[in-house]
Amino acid sequence: MKRWQKVIQDNYGTPSIELVSGRGSVVKDAQGNSYLDFLAGIATNVLGHAHPAIVTAVSKQVSTLGHVSNFYAHPNVLELAEKLQKMTGEKSARIFFCNSGAEANEAALKLSRKTGKSKVVATQESFHGRTIGALSLTGQPSKRNPFKPLIKGIKHVPFGDSAAMKRAITKKTAMVIIEPIMGEAGVIVPPADYLKNLRSYCDATGALLVFDCVQTGMGRTGDWFGYEYSGIKPDVITLAKGLGGGLPLGAMIAVGAAAKLFTAGDHGSTFGGNPIATASALAVIKTIEKEKILSHVDEVGEFLLAELALIPGVTEVRGAGLLIGLTLDKPVAKAVTKRCQELGALINAPSESFIRIAPALNVSLRQAQKFVVIFAQALKESINV
Numbered sequence: 001m002k003r004w005q006k007v008i009q010d011n012y013g014t015p016s017i018e019l020v021s022g023r024g025s026v027v028k029d030a031q032g033n034s035y036l037d038f039l040a041g042i043a044t045n046v047l048g049h050a051h052p053a054i055v056t057a058v059s060k061q062v063s064t065l066g067h068v069s070n071f072y073a074h075p076n077v078l079e080l081a082e083k084l085q086k087m088t089g090e091k092s093a094r095i096f097f098c099n100s101g102a103e104a105n106e107a108a109l110k111l112s113r114k115t116g117k118s119k120v121v122a123t124q125e126s127f128h129g130r131t132i133g134a135l136s137l138t139g140q141p142s143k144r145n146p147f148k149p150l151i152k153g154i155k156h157v158p159f160g161d162s163a164a165m166k167r168a169i170t171k172k173t174a175m176v177i178i179e180p181i182m183g184e185a186g187v188i189v190p191p192a193d194y195l196k197n198l199r200s201y202c203d204a205t206g207a208l209l210v211f212d213c214v215q216t217g218m219g220r221t222g223d224w225f226g227y228e229y230s231g232i233k234p235d236v237i238t239l240a241k242g243l244g245g246g247l248p249l250g251a252m253i254a255v256g257a258a259a260k261l262f263t264a265g266d267h268g269s270t271f272g273g274n275p276i277a278t279a280s281a282l283a284v285i286k287t288i289e290k291e292k293i294l295s296h297v298d299e300v301g302e303f304l305l306a307e308l309a310l311i312p313g314v315t316e317v318r319g320a321g322l323l324i325g326l327t328l329d330k331p332v333a334k335a336v337t338k339r340c341q342e343l344g345a346l347i348n349a350p351s352e353s354f355i356r357i358a359p360a361l362n363v364s365l366r367q368a369q370k371f372v373v374i375f376a377q378a379l380k381e382s383i384n385v
């Protein structure tokens with residue numbers, strides 16, 4: 001911890017443990033303690049740690065061709081773009097690769113400017129990233145306020161409120177961006193017709209509908225993309241987190257007319273779609289397909305939803321697949337997170353009364369059972385102090 005404070009800026013605070021190795025859903029710290037990893041690098045290590053398919057694909061790629069820039073094509077970026085196009089079910093889909101979620105949303109914001117309009121509608125409490133453009137889309141005052149002035153013309157309306165959206169979206173709106181299921185704000189699934197309504201308001205005004213699937217994409221919810229429950233399709237999908245299975249990779253996928261807005265020279269990224277990161281993403285997608293992991297996500301997710309709801313002190317469990325949020329009846333979320341860590345499980349408390357868990361998608365039912373026992377004990381002890 002002293003070493004951290006001497007060399008790392010204070011933007012994260014100081015972590016209490018140092019992780020040195022991992023296998024599947026188990027990680028080890030520098031002292032040799034083991035933890036069940038129920039955060040997975042914040043919904044990122046979708047196949048857990050050191051998955052053989054990723055290790056093999058990345059090792060092979062790094063010893064063949066590491067980086068080429070986008071002046072040149074390479075087999076992985078083509079194969080991955082073809083896979084993602086197929087996953088969207090839209091032959092018109094075209095992909096831009098970058099390295100993170102913030103960059104994917106920045107790319108969407110720039111793309112929307114090419115409609116000739118500049119107004120944006122986003123939602124309160126949303127999270128879209130930390131760069132100035134992505135932060136301007138983010139609807140959390142605590143993250144925004146220290147960095148004002150942000151980009152103008154972005155209106156934030158309450159999440160899940162169709163009438164507020166209808167009022168905010170006009171002929172001047174370039175894009176509407178939402179998380180199809182709110183992640184950081186509490187794993188909130190909006191009312192059934194909400195996304196459908198947004199689709200119709202955007203169709204009526206010509207605004208691009210952008211779904212930020214950075215957290216809810218890549219199988220996290222039991223579907224490839226977090227919006228699939230709605231039955232409608234957006235104009236733009238942004239991805240990152242799980243896409244690279246732990247390697248830095250993001251994507252901005254545009255469909256239909258939106259796929260033609262960028263022309264040569266409009267945007268770029270030196271590392272975007274790099275051979276190594278895309279090798280990892282291909283290993284992730286092929287493994288999820290081969291091992292039928294999406295149905296496994298539904299099964300383990302349902303188990304966790306049911307079991308966690310029975311624990312005294314838990315007032316509500318919300319979720320979609322293996323993105324699960326728990327509301328507690330006392331403001332002890334940070335204490336529970338700390339106690340869980342001492343008892344051997346890693347989770348996250350975005351606020352004092354809300355806990356987020358997002359294990360690897362291939363976490364076993366046994367590990368889920370073990371986690372429930374640890375969590376119940378940690379919560380009991382945190383309430384009784």
Ligand SMILES: *Cc1c(COP(=O)(O)O)cnc(C)c1O
Nearest residue numbers: 100101102127128129183214215
């Ligand atoms: C994490 C996250 C981002 C930002 O991703 P970074 O890779 O940290 O830039 C954007 N949107 C959502 C929904 C996220 O969960």
